[in-house]
Amino acid sequence: MDQANAENAREERAAGDDAYRRELLEIQKIDFALVELNLYLDTHPGDMQALQQFNQLAQRRKQMAHEFELKYGPMTNFGNSFSRFPWQWIETPWPWQV
Amino acid sequence: MQQSQWREWHPYVSPLDPCPPIRVKRYVVPPNQYITFQPMNLPQFPIQEALFRGTLWPALWSPYEAQRGEKGGT
């Protein structure tokens, strides 16, 4: 029982706190630009500059997400992120709880 | 570029209306109405800002402030 509580306490401190939200915000900012560019490219497939910008941001994003996940655990399911033991995907906080 | 996105119109006011009349009503015409196809190379908001604007492009940005004051009698 105590071990579970200690684990919960540790988990509550690491995720959902100010540092977590701050670092998540950086990813939210770059992900937003990627969504915007993705939609734009869907109707402007020939815009070379936009495409290059998209790819550059995607590269940067991959790196940021990797670092974030090392600290806070997997951000995606079904094998698009890795997990440590025990299975991290089911940990809180979930996005609507943050 | 930033002419106001707001338009005003004046509803008909009857002398028999029971409540204090609203004399001016307003609606928004967002910038997407004037662009058939977004041109390439439009200026962008910086990435640090774009999320909070809701778009990458100032040309598509439409600010909105709460219209709580609309009330009859003016």
Next chain:
Amino acid sequence: MWIYEKKLQYPVKVSKCDPRMAKFLMEQYGGADGELSAALRYLNQRYSIPSKAIGILTDIGTEEFAHLEMIATMIYKLTKDADVEQFIQCGLGSHYAAHDRALQYKDSNGVPWTAAYIQAKGDPLADLYEDIAAEEKARATYQWLIDMTDDVDLQDGLKFLREREIVHAMRFREAVEIIKADREQKKFF
């Protein structure tokens, strides 16, 4: 196939404990012009639209699920700590009786969501014009919701969602041009 990302598209913040807004926000959760309607409408139209428009329908449809999640977050934050009395005072008594604090796909009047809210006519112009209209209706609804709250943080999230509708409408209008496939339009590519 859908992958889920464990983050909101936009950091939703709610500063005022005002469960009254939760009732009104349901309009964008399970209402006719809400995010669920948008997501299901676009994703369903994909199967019959000309190939060049499948990408934009897929991507906007997917983004709408992210917006649905944002609305759910707002409602969740406003109701998770409310007591029964607050539910009753805020006009959510019937909701509580049926659901406790669970969310449900209903509009602000408690009318359950229905597929009658969406359409796929199989004609690309009919479908895309419905999509444009849906985006404008959603934009208007967000304006009314922003009008209804003085919580600046909640307004912030709603303003984001409103701006997204404007951009989506833009993309659908471009899709119409692509579907029209006039010789002139090729200049833009």
